[in-house]
Amino acid sequence: MLIFRKPLQGVERPQMPADVVIVGGGPAGMACALRLAQLIDQHNAKNPDVQLSKENIYVLEKAREIGQHCLSGALLDPRSMRELLPGFEKEAPLDAEVSKESVYFLTEKSKFKFPITPPPLRDHGNYVISLNRFVKWLGSKVEETGITIFTGFAGSELLFDGNRVTGVRTDDKGVDKENHQKSNFEPGYDLQAKVVVLAEGTRGSLTKQLISKFDLAKSRNPQTYGQGIKELWEVPSGRIAPGEVIYTMGWPLTTREYGGAWIYGGKDNIVSLGFVTGLDYADPRLDPQHVLQDFKQHPFVAGLLGGGKMIRYGAKSLPYGGWWAIPPVAGDGWMILGDSAGFLNSQRLKGIHLAIKSGMLAAETAFEALQKNDFSAAMLSSFQRKVENSWIKEELWKVRNFHQGFEHGFFAGLFHAGVQQFTGGRGLRSRYPGTPGYEHLKKLAELPANGGAEAHMLGAAKGDGKLTFDKLTDLYHSGTKHEEDQPAHLVIQDTNLCNTRCVKEFGSPCQNFCPANVYEMIDDAEQPNGKRISLNPSNCVHCKTCDIADPYQIINWVPPEGGGGPNYDGM
Ligand SMILES: Cc1cc2nc3c(=O)[nH]c(=O)nc-3n(C[C@H](O)[C@H](O)[C@H](O)COP(=O)(O)OP(=O)(O)OC[C@H]3O[C@@H](n4cnc5c(N)ncnc54)[C@H](O)[C@@H]3O)c2cc1C
Numbered sequence: 001m002l003i004f005r006k007p008l009q010g011v012e013r014p015q016m017p018a019d020v021v022i023v024g025g026g027p028a029g030m031a032c033a034l035r036l037a038q039l040i041d042q043h044n045a046k047n048p049d050v051q052l053s054k055e056n057i058y059v060l061e062k063a064r065e066i067g068q069h070c071l072s073g074a075l076l077d078p079r080s081m082r083e084l085l086p087g088f089e090k091e092a093p094l095d096a097e098v099s100k101e102s103v104y105f106l107t108e109k110s111k112f113k114f115p116i117t118p119p120p121l122r123d124h125g126n127y128v129i130s131l132n133r134f135v136k137w138l139g140s141k142v143e144e145t146g147i148t149i150f151t152g153f154a155g156s157e158l159l160f161d162g163n164r165v166t167g168v169r170t171d172d173k174g175v176d177k178e179n180h181q182k183s184n185f186e187p188g189y190d191l192q193a194k195v196v197v198l199a200e201g202t203r204g205s206l207t208k209q210l211i212s213k214f215d216l217a218k219s220r221n222p223q224t225y226g227q228g229i230k231e232l233w234e235v236p237s238g239r240i241a242p243g244e245v246i247y248t249m250g251w252p253l254t255t256r257e258y259g260g261a262w263i264y265g266g267k268d269n270i271v272s273l274g275f276v277t278g279l280d281y282a283d284p285r286l287d288p289q290h291v292l293q294d295f296k297q298h299p300f301v302a303g304l305l306g307g308g309k310m311i312r313y314g315a316k317s318l319p320y321g322g323w324w325a326i327p328p329v330a331g332d333g334w335m336i337l338g339d340s341a342g343f344l345n346s347q348r349l350k351g352i353h354l355a356i357k358s359g360m361l362a363a364e365t366a367f368e369a370l371q372k373n374d375f376s377a378a379m380l381s382s383f384q385r386k387v388e389n390s391w392i393k394e395e396l397w398k399v400r401n402f403h404q405g406f407e408h409g410f411f412a413g414l415f416h417a418g419v420q421q422f423t424g425g426r427g428l429r430s431r432y433p434g435t436p437g438y439e440h441l442k443k444l445a446e447l448p449a450n451g452g453a454e455a456h457m458l459g460a461a462k463g464d465g466k467l468t469f470d471k472l473t474d475l476y477h478s479g480t481k482h483e484e485d486q487p488a489h490l491v492i493q494d495t496n497l498c499n500t501r502c503v504k505e506f507g508s509p510c511q512n513f514c515p516a517n518v519y520e521m522i523d524d525a526e527q528p529n530g531k532r533i534s535l536n537p538s539n540c541v542h543c544k545t546c547d548i549a550d551p552y553q554i555i556n557w558v559p560p561e562g563g564g565g566p567n568y569d570g571m
């Protein structure tokens, strides 16, 4: 029987007072901590009699080491970093400056190069980086300021006093598979905070609690997502120059699915490549890891990679919904930043600079709140205003309808994108509605049994072990590890639904969209359809796709014991 992680009751927990708790040490959380430290240092230098302390400001990061759970393309638009740390280029780990871009439309065997690079995909002046190394460096800057980063600690619950957020509970450690305390049990801390800053990245688990408790998604478009599958390759020299950027559209997707690929040339003949598939496809048998394997078999891509070696793998979802899907970002005792809020420009496939800027604006708000000792919704809503008056809004407003324009396929999307380009992002109406991605999934009975035009990307990829890989081989290259003896952190509200309805209606899409083979339907003669759901939670790479894409919305991803997860290096 599956037993799921749940908060343990009746446990005495250490209480720890805090001024600011930042949940998540990615670009948004680290920028927030660093900017807050800068403001406090400046204040203290000018006001020797009214000092503010940095001692009670904490960053919680679920990874064992800073940056280990960060995965991105990644091209860095340096705009916000230049505001945060002028001259950062001199010391940050930047692999190459972008020197050349090209965009292709692929068919199965051919490629068509766009005669000019569409403006949103022009990347001159941006840098190829490894996000996890970049965040590690940013984290070291935070630590130099004296702010404490607790690595290996996940925020597992928000604490409330009525409608006010009063803190964060960290994960319980040493809980066995049956939710019993082991001999090494350590209860999670209750960090009693004046303000909680949620910077958990895509589909944040505490952010989800908050959005649901206060119905923050009301009157917003539903958030929509893509799933990025990435591999890092070492290729023979001369294949792609450091700083060369290639984007592709088309194959292996058909005109019904949304998505595309990137290929970025880094230093030392390392190539970052990956495929983002919109999590709003119709066929539940589609497997995004398979899509990447198909993509690599295109003659153009195979030519780039041939003779090379895949060295790393990872996956992560990203929020696509844009401006209309962003919830209110501040309230009584809380703020939401970065991907957790949905600050991502899906047209440019870029969110790092926006995450950093939102972190800076949240820090400025927290600083004002600390000075006035006022953490009320009225005070913190100045973060909302700061975002709306900043270049975050300027950038996102221009693409506010972009992804929704593609809801009815590639050609309709190109048409809407064209009209939006000439109307400052408006298009045919001021606000295009959106549909949650999982609502696009069709039941098997409505789809061709042989897969039709999508057949090539359905089900598990086999892999030849050289250019293409099955999931388990890929997964091995993510370095993922968890404590095995712990309850499952993929909390399925009703496994009966998996065994009776989903297997028949949708063919158990969790087996396909999970990039880490966590979900399996195993034989069980006692079940009406002869199959029962089984989980391998220790494979999980924390991409959050299952929480987003399951058709019945019964999977809740909660943080496993802190320290577990992928070990991304160079991703
Ligand atoms: C495949 C892919 C390609 C991309 N390419 C680009 C690109 O080329 N350029 C670009 O600008 N953007 C790109 N993006 C987007 C970019 O990576 C994100 O916008 C950016 O990383 C968001 O930063 P963040 O700090 O909000 O979240 P994240 O980078 O996701 O960081 C969140 C951190 O919080 C931690 N965390 C989460 N929950 C908890 C919890 N409960 N307790 C403790 N810690 C927690 C996580 O472990 C993680 O370290 C890409 C994204 C993907 C998925």
Ligand code: SF4
Pocket (backbone or CB within 6 Å): 490, 513, 514, 515, 516, 517, 518, 519, 539, 540, 541, 542, 543, 544, 545, 546, 547, 557
């Ligand atoms: S279990 Fe969910 S979060 Fe974990 S890797 Fe699979 S889809 Fe991603």
